[in-house]
Amino acid sequence: MLKPILAATIAAFIPFVPLVAEAQQRTLTVYSSLDEDQAKALIKGFEAKHPQVKVNAILGSTAPIIARVIAEAASPQADIIMGNAVSALMAADARSLLLPYKPAHFDKVAPVMRDNRAEPVWVGIDAWASSLCFNTVEAAKKNIPAPKSWADLTNPVYKGHITMPSPLSSGTALLAVNGWLTIFGEKGGWEFMDKMHENVSKYGHSGSAPCRQAGSGETIIGISYATPGVKAINEGAPIQIILPSEGLGWEIEAAAIVKGARNLADAKAMADWISSREAAEISAKYLPITAYDDIQVLPKNYPADEKSKLLKMDFAKLASSREAVMAEWQKRYGVKVPPKN
């Protein structure tokens, strides 16, 4: 009785077999959370130098990409993560999923943009920082002044007009929160958020959405980062990117090799390429802060003073306090009933 069942079960899966058998060529699987155009340009640069390697890229948001790497731990599918928030990479590193490797040009990379442990796991590609997107048209209709500082956001005039992502699902929100905790201190930071909370109309899931919402007038102020705001401006959105005066929380996007990579040799070659000056020059077309300090290019409509406003942040401490910050945030604001506008 059991045998025919077994045989028939196997037979039932046979139609799928031809779909599995793909040509076994030399491929490199890259997971990336960089901007799509930037990721594609970096891959193109790599393939030009290594024509025998075909790069298969899977692009996605910061957190889902790392969640996928963690879920695939039993049999890693990615060879290298080319661009993800260092704080999220640390979560994978804490589960020993990343392979320490010192890329060829590691020593030339700006010290703050590289993993300075004895056995470095990541090398920085670029950095992004918190900023505000402010819709000037809707603000003018309601006679609302442009905020200049983070502290301004606690002004009751902004009640119901601020959206931000929730740090429970967005890395962008986490770096804003970490920035506030750095600026105002542990106690002052939470007090600031308590006050601003009164003005927030929505805590969403996506880090770029608040700038898009500001761009389409769904909100007046979106707490986000500059890139989606720049794109919205380029498309014609009446917004202004504001970099608050106290300084900006920021984070590095870095590359790291996955432990158990099937194509380790090419993964290392990719890490070498990423750490090169040539690769940084490509990234500089998309974000002004790259692994090489002296490359100075400003993408169109990108705010000029971002670099000078970056806060001095203790990334090691922030990585270790990630869970605690999320828990505290959930306790204070996770149960929010939205205020009536």
Place this chain on the structure above:
Amino acid sequence: MAEISAVSGMAARQVRPDPTGQIVPPVLLVVLATATLLPIGALLVRAFLGKDGAFVGLDNFLRYGAEPGLVIAAWNSLSLSMIATVIAMALAFPFAYALVRTAMPGRGIFRLIALLPLLAPSLLPAFGMVYLFGNQGWLKGWLLGESLYGPVGIVIASVFYVFPHAVLILSAGLSAGDQRHYEAARALRAGPWRRFVTVTLPSCRYAAISAASIAFILIFTDFGIPSVVGGSTNVLATDIYKLVIGRFDFEMGAVVGVLLLLPAVVAYGIDWLARKSQRAMITGKSVPIRAERLPLRDLMLFLFATLVAVAILGIIGMAIFGSLVKFWPYNLSLGLQNYERLFTDADEFRALGNSLILAFGTALAGTGLVALSGWLIARKLGNGMVRNGLQGVAMMPVAVPGLVLGLGYVFFFNNPANPLHALQGSLALIILCTVAHFYTVPHLMVVNELLRLDREIDLAAQALRIGPAGTARRIHAPVLLPTLIDVAGYFFVNAMTTVSALIFLFTAQTRPASIAVINLVEGSRIGQASAFAVVIMALSMVAAAIQLTLRHLVIRAQGWRRQTA
């Protein structure tokens, strides 16, 4: 042997042992369990494990219970799902009734419009609603000062989302019936209303219960709607996302996954009771329903259906309009600039091809499996335990959020110890996952259709010494054919728009268009994302048009459906 005698109910006249009832059900159970139960189980078992993989009993549940905000999230989930289900049923029932039981004009068009929400990637209605009712929306005033972002948005979007599901199940249930019951009622001088209450309503009770439970469960487990228009209103389904994606806490995510299964268990119980009490509606002497002409009723229903259709078209139309403007809401000049990328970028173009392969594969594999499982359940073939197992496995996927299913697939198939490990990264696995994800509704459609057939037909077949397989070929298959065409269409359009289960499964080669849309949103290319979503919807509409035409042709070709007397 025991099974066969149970089927016939007459132990005396045995047909020769037929392998169908012995081998097919267990094999199907193993295949379906591999596609649903085992992967889902591989994730959900983590609810009872610690981070190190050791058994910790209910510790994770207690830890989750202590999370602030859980009670509010659970209450929001329950109450909003309930309200949206009631509204959706109140709209879907008269709509389905008008489609299959009246002579209302334009029934074909109305059927297509009712299916529209199923054809559009969920992003489109979300954008459409924002353009209509958001802070810059044209009809913002209609919400009487309430903000779209919150409970109001969740309810409107949920009703929109489950409406086609409910219409599909209800119209399948309503399209069967026995004209003789109506003749009898008329002879007894029962008026139209009395006939409706005493004949029509009881005959579609099972379909109504199915439709309501499916609608409730779909809303209860959906993540997309609350994340786009939910504002800060927390529901259980968004908790999973925050726990798994935000905090990489798979154990707690599994806890929420288990909690989300609870309403499905209740629904399964209700369904089981309803199935037990269901009597055959079509007997050997049945006469197919002829739609009655009642001008006043038909006019009222026509007006109602027009209203619903305008609402659906308005939301979708707004989204299409949004894909054509330069920059919403500040530059409304029209142009096709958002569509250019789709036909110039090789990756996006390939994504469309992948989606079509995925949709065809899902429709083929899914329809085959559903026909088998629905037939085995409805005709009570094989061992009772195996059958209950099959029914359970078929009912499970609807209650599992796509994220849980997709993660389960990674844990189960991406394990070197699994003999099916080779499937990892293949399009085949994505097809299997999509079949599993959308299995429940088609399964119910087939079961409902076959349950209406009278057992007498089986007995006659047995008397003629035709085995179950022969009966299936000569009687069940022709009866089922129109439903199977609908089932294939359902799998196809869902495969075109599915996202949540695939975010952990797609690769560079297999990335479908629905994921490409999400990637565009993540890259803040909203206009291009809407344009891509519109193209996906257009392809799905072609598929739906083919489906409706085929169905029409089949029904016309099947002469026995017309009354011969």
